[in-house]
Amino acid sequence: MTMSHSRPDGAPSAGFDAASVPSSALVEFAGRQRWYAGRSERVSNARFEAIEDSIGAAELGELVVHVEDGETQRYFLPLVRAAEGAAATSLDAGPAGGLLADGARDPAFAAAVVALLAKGEGEGGALVVHRSRATADRLAAVADVPTSDIKVLSGEQSNTSVGVGQLGILKFYRRLRDGEQPELEVTAFLTDRSGFTNAPALFAWLELRRPDGSHTAVAALFERVANRGDAWGVVTDDLVADLSGSQITHERFDAGATLGRRTGEMHAALARKTGDAAFDPEPLDAASLGRIIAEARTEAGEALDVLAREAERSPELKGEIDRLLAARGEIDGWFAGFSADEAGGWRTRIHGDYHLGQVLVSGADAVILDFEGEPGRPLAERRAKTSPLRDVAGMLRSFDYAAFAARDRLGSDAGEAARAASDAWRERTSAEFLKAWEAASGVSLSSAANMKLLDLFVLQKAFYELRYEAAMRPAWLSIPLRGIVSLLEKRQVLR
Numbered sequence: 155m156t157m158s159h160s161r162p163d164g165a166p167s168a169g170f171d172a173a174s175v176p177s178s179a180l181v182e183f184a185g186r187q188r189w190y191a192g193r194s195e196r197v198s199n200a201r202f203e204a205i206e207d208s209i210g211a212a213e214l215g216e217l218v219v220h221v222e223d224g225e226t227q228r229y230f231l232p233l234v235r236a237a238e239g240a241a242a243t244s245l246d247a248g249p250a251g252g253l254l255a256d257g258a259r260d261p262a263f264a265a266a267v268v269a270l271l272a273k274g275e276g277e278g279g280a281l282v283v284h285r286s287r288a289t290a291d292r293l294a295a296v297a298d299v300p301t302s303d304i305k306v307l308s309g310e311q312s313n314t315s316v317g318v319g320q321l322g323i324l325k326f327y328r329r330l331r332d333g334e335q336p337e338l339e340v341t342a343f344l345t346d347r348s349g350f351t352n353a354p355a356l357f358a359w360l361e362l363r364r365p366d367g368s369h370t371a372v373a374a375l376f377e378r379v380a381n382r383g384d385a386w387g388v389v390t391d392d393l394v395a396d397l398s399g400s401q402i403t404h405e406r407f408d409a410g411a412t413l414g415r416r417t418g419e420m421h422a423a424l425a426r427k428t429g430d431a432a433f434d435p436e437p438l439d440a441a442s443l444g445r446i447i448a449e450a451r452t453e454a455g456e457a458l459d460v461l462a463r464e465a466e467r468s469p470e471l472k473g474e475i476d477r478l479l480a481a482r483g484e485i486d487g488w489f490a491g492f493s494a495d496e497a498g499g500w501r502t503r504i505h506g507d508y509h510l511g512q513v514l515v516s517g518a519d520a521v522i523l524d525f526e527g528e529p530g531r532p533l534a535e536r537r538a539k540t541s542p543l544r545d546v547a548g549m550l551r552s553f554d555y556a557a558f559a560a561r562d563r564l565g566s567d568a569g570e571a572a573r574a575a576s577d578a579w580r581e582r583t584s585a586e587f588l589k590a591w592e593a594a595s596g597v598s599l600s601s602a603a604n605m606k607l608l609d610l611f612v613l614q615k616a617f618y619e620l621r622y623e624a625a626m627r628p629a630w631l632s633i634p635l636r637g638i639v640s641l642l643e644k645r646q647v648l649r
């Protein structure tokens with residue numbers, strides 16, 4: 155169901171000239187936001203481009219950032235007047251604009267968006283409401299939640315998620331990419347057409363249609379899943395307790411077996427043939443395998459370039475960095491060593507950015523979230539069908555991160571015994587995960603070709619993480635670096 159929403163005459167607005175916000179103030183403000191991906195780039199200028207529509211008192215717009223020698227980045231940025239005393243988190247729009255704040259973090263704005271999604275509006279504006287018919291009554295209940303029960307979730311990730319009472323999660327997409335948002339397509343497919351129930355139901359979403367015909371989703375409302383935290387938090391807490399010899403009194407989350415089963419079921423659901431060309435499985439033939447290898451090979455080279463630049467910033471990692479850089483030829487040769495005979499199986503839609511932080515622990519079960527794909531990649535790539543082993547690799551890398559993070563939390567108490575125990579946990583959990591995944595997905599892991607492809611995806615993910623950590627958390631650069639070195643040693647690419 156689709157409705158267009160237009161600015162009602164005389165609607166209240168934030169009452170400022172957003173177009174006059176200086177570029178320097180926008181860049182400084184963006185640099186403080188977790189969702190901003192341009193932090194490590196040189197920015198030539200930034201501007202606020204108004205959206206011809208209104209919701210509540212916000213001035214709606216896009217933050218448009220021109221990166222030197224790079225693509226233009228667009229972010230959804232509704233602006234509201236900053237609350238008293240909120241100077242530290244606000245955007246200083248100068249004497250004419252005053253202090254402004256991110257509307258996505260403002261409960262009143264979120265309430266207005268939910269009301270709009272539940273109600274829909276007349277024709278004409280730049281924002282279009284899409285609602286799921288199946289969930290209309292649940293949507294009305296979410297719209298009844300009082301503003302006082304609307305709260306931005308802590309631990310903001312690539313986007314900004316807001317809890318609407320215990321019923322809904324309103325997610326504002328921050329980095330905007332033109333085209334279909336994979337998260338909306340995949341969640342709707344899983345819940346409406348495949349019978350997979352371990353992902354939150356999608357209620358409604360808001361799409362921006364620009365005058366040039368391009369379109370992109372800016373917000374979506376999902377069912378809120380009762381949970382005791384994401385699997386990253388639950389797994390690392392339990393591991394810290396185990397490593398430090400503390401008793402666990404709560405129900406233990408059986409990470410390997412539960413995640414393996416639910417992940418496999420998700421992949422089996424995504425492999426269902428329904429006649430929808432965007433989802434129907436296609437053969438993983440030699441041409442598609444060739445594209446996968448070429449992409450991973452290029453990305454490995456790019457990540458090694460980034461690593462070479464990082465070497466100065468991380469002198470404690472110099473030994474491993476130099477070793478990897480010296481083996482560039484061998485690494486490239488490993489990718490080149492794939493043969494067309496290794497093609498086989500199916501490619502389907504997948505999760506695309508799968509790790510422990512994307513799973514909620516609900517009782518003893520797992521609910522899978524965030525089907526947006528890797529936020530740094532173009533939409534067409536994130537919507538492409540590929541091997542489900544890519545997601546499997548993502549979770550294996552996450553077990554490696556969790557083993558490191560648990561040791562890191564123990565600080566100087568973490569001796570050699572803790573290292574050995576956390577490594578053993580990672581190996582055991584990974585094996586249980588793979589076993590349960592194979593049984594639930596129906597994809598065989600006994601073929602040498604599939605195991606080699608799994609290695610490729612593990613390496614590709616770790617190279618992606620190298621770039622991610624270099625840009626976002628340099629202190630964790632060692633995790634993917636050591637993961638890459640260790641895998642390449644096992645496969646005798648590094649000697």
Ligand SMILES: Nc1ncnc2c1ncn2[C@@H]1O[C@H](COP(=O)(O)OP(=O)(O)O)[C@@H](O)[C@H]1O
Binds near residue numbers: 315380523
């Ligand atoms: N449907 C939901 N039910 C309960 N909590 C949710 C739901 N969706 C998101 N969350 C919470 O918000 C956090 C961020 O959600 P996620 O979709 O991963 O956002 P991002 O796109 O920013 O990575 C999750 O880790 C979880 O704590």
Ligand SMILES: O=P(O)(O)O[C@H]1O[C@H](CO)[C@@H](O[C@H]2O[C@H](CO)[C@@H](O)[C@H](O)[C@H]2O)[C@H](O)[C@H]1O
Binds near residue numbers: 311507524528551619
């Ligand atoms: O914000 P997103 O969920 O879209 O994902 C991005 O950020 C993740 C970090 O929060 C990053 O994941 C990496 O760190 C995790 C631990 O914090 C670890 O569990 C993952 O295995 C590791 O990849 C993810 O790669 C990035 O896309």
